[in-house]
Amino acid sequence: MGNKFFTFFSIFLVVYGGANYYIGLRFFQTLNSIISISPILYWIIYGLFAVTPAISRWTSSYLKGRVSVTLNVISGYWLGITYYGFFIWLLADVIRLAGYGLGIFPAGISSNPQFWGATVSCLLVTLMVWGSYNARRPVVKHYKICISKPACSLSGLKAVLVADIHLGPIVGRRRLEKMVAMINNINPDIIFFAGDTIDENVAFFAEREMPGILRKLKPKFGAYAVLGNHEYLGGHANLVVNSLEQSGLTVLRDKMVKINNCFYIAGRDDPTVKEMTGRPRQQLGAVIKDADYLLPIILLDHQPYDLNIAETLGIDLLLAGHTHRGQFFPNSLITSRVFEVDWGYLKKGDMQIIVSCGFGTWGPPIRIGNSPELVEIDISFSSK
Numbered sequence: 001m002g003n004k005f006f007t008f009f010s011i012f013l014v015v016y017g018g019a020n021y022y023i024g025l026r027f028f029q030t031l032n033s034i035i036s037i038s039p040i041l042y043w044i045i046y047g048l049f050a051v052t053p054a055i056s057r058w059t060s061s062y063l064k065g066r067v068s069v070t071l072n073v074i075s076g077y078w079l080g081i082t083y084y085g086f087f088i089w090l091l092a093d094v095i096r097l098a099g100y101g102l103g104i105f106p107a108g109i110s111s112n113p114q115f116w117g118a119t120v121s122c123l124l125v126t127l128m129v130w131g132s133y134n135a136r137r138p139v140v141k142h143y144k145i146c147i148s149k150p151a152c153s154l155s156g157l158k159a160v161l162v163a164d165i166h167l168g169p170i171v172g173r174r175r176l177e178k179m180v181a182m183i184n185n186i187n188p189d190i191i192f193f194a195g196d197t198i199d200e201n202v203a204f205f206a207e208r209e210m211p212g213i214l215r216k217l218k219p220k221f222g223a224y225a226v227l228g229n230h231e232y233l234g235g236h237a238n239l240v241v242n243s244l245e246q247s248g249l250t251v252l253r254d255k256m257v258k259i260n261n262c263f264y265i266a267g268r269d270d271p272t273v274k275e276m277t278g279r280p281r282q283q284l285g286a287v288i289k290d291a292d293y294l295l296p297i298i299l300l301d302h303q304p305y306d307l308n309i310a311e312t313l314g315i316d317l318l319l320a321g322h323t324h325r326g327q328f329f330p331n332s333l334i335t336s337r338v339f340e341v342d343w344g345y346l347k348k349g350d351m352q353i354i355v356s357c358g359f360g361t362w363g364p365p366i367r368i369g370n371s372p373e374l375v376e377i378d379i380s381f382s383s384k
Contacts, residue, residue: 019086020050026089030117049078060201068204072169073365077128080328080364084127088120131328131366136175138182138359138372143345144380145352147296147316151381152262157221160188161375163302163321164358166230167210168199171360176213179359179374183217186376190221190259193249194321194356195228195270195302202236205243214247221259225249228302228322229272230362237276252300254282256291263296263381264288266315270302284313296381304339304355311351317379318353325357329369343370 024046031037056071096116099105109115151157160183165171183191198205205211217223231240241251250257252267259265266288269281284299284306291297296316304320325343326332335342339355346353356375361367 016050016082019082020046023082023085023089024050026093026113026120027117029113030121033113033117049074050082052078057200060203064203064207068201069169069172076170076361076363076365080128080131080366081124083328083364085120085124088123092116092120127368128366131364131368135361135365135367135372138179138374140182140186140376141356141373142376142378143354144378145317145345145354146380146382147352148350148382149294149296149316150383151296152260154260154262154381156381157190157263157379158186158188159190159192159377159379160186160219161192161194161319161321161354161356161377162197162359163194163356164196164228164324164360164362165193166196166199166358166360166362168201168204170365171199173208173210173213175360176210180213180216182374186374188219188376191217191219191223192265192298192300192319193223193225193244194300194319195226196230196321196358196360196362197225197228197244197249198231198234198240199362200230200234202231202234202239202243211243211247214249217248223249224257224265224267224300225251226267226300226302227251227253227270227273229270232270232272232276235276237273254287256288258295263298264291265298265300266291267300268302271305284309284315288313288315304341304353307340307346307348307351307353311349315351318351320353320355321358323355323357324362325370327358327361327368327370328364328366332369 024043028039028042052071052075056075059071060068096105096110099110162179165179167176225244227237227240231237244251252265253269256264256266268284268287271281274280288297293314297314298317298319299310299315301318301320303322307318310318323335323339323342326335340346341353341355343355343357354375354377357370357373359372359374
């Protein structure tokens with residue numbers, strides 16, 4: 001893990017630092033054209049904002065309450081501003097220079113930092129406001145599917161899939177209470193949590209008494225969860241498992257359970273377990289080796305990889321999350337190429353796959369180009 005992490009961190013530092021310098025320089029030129037400001041003071045203040053993501057991460061184990069929340073909010077929005085600010089400023093510079101070269105803009109516009117700074121600022125504020133508003137408007141996505149196997153006495157099953165809540169300083173009690181109310185309104189028979197339920201700061205989950213909120217869920221056949229990559233990256237996977245179990249969830253780590261002698265639920269450990277502990281997750285075949293293939297098998301796997309393996313091994317329904325569908329445009333153009341299915345429904349042979357774009361956010365607390373969601377799945381069982 002050490003070499004991979006160092007390489008990734010080095011690349012990120014160069015890209016993040018370069019983008020921040022470019023954005024900072026453009027805004028300095030804008031401000032300096034309005035009022036004379038000290039370059040040293042400006043860059044000190046700007047630099048403090050730029051390093052808040054690192055500060056909030058390094059101090060997450062020590063700072064509590066409002067201080068922790070404030071730091072996380074600032075760092076989250078700063079990441080969003082950096083992401084969109086770089087591309088918007090780059091586009092503005094291209095338009096400005098092309099417009100001047102082609103004679104579309106008069107020289108007074110092309111060389112006016114106040115005009116371009118105001119334009120970029122308005123676009124950035126609009127994106128951050130809309131993205132924040134949209135990230136807090138969860139919808140219910142509904143699927144009706146049929147698994148061509150009998151499930152004993154069950155003719156059907158109403159399930160809820162929820163992924164990537166990232167409970168912590170950003171997605172807190174209020175949004176969790178809203179989520180629980182939405183799920184209880186659906187009144188599902190069973191609930192599936194497809195990983196990254198808790199963000200990397202697991203202490204915040206307990207500090208804000210979130211387990212008590214999750215215990216208000218009362219599905220007939222229980223609630224089942226797998227761990228996601230962020231729950232390992234926080235370095236406290238066992239504590240996460242304990243917290244989820246205290247919340248009334250059954251955590252499946254390369255484990256399979258039989259429900260009411262009618263169907264199976266298998267849950268896979270996240271591949272990140274190998275990077276963090278050196279222990280690889282079990283092969284899927286080993287996890288489901290004791291299954292009766294005459295009964296439906298539902299697989300929970302945080303990351304929607306290795307779909308061919310799951311199909312070959314006879315999985316009937318695979319439920320996943322992780323992708324966030326990019327969380328904000330144009331990242332969805334990347335996730336749609338990285339994953340065979342980055343959101344929605346896919347039928348692959350006899351196996352059906354549903355991937356949720358998630359309920360919460362990670363990093364920038366915004367969603368642009370998609371909506372946070374709960375997934376309601378009406379499953380019917382029948383003989384072929």
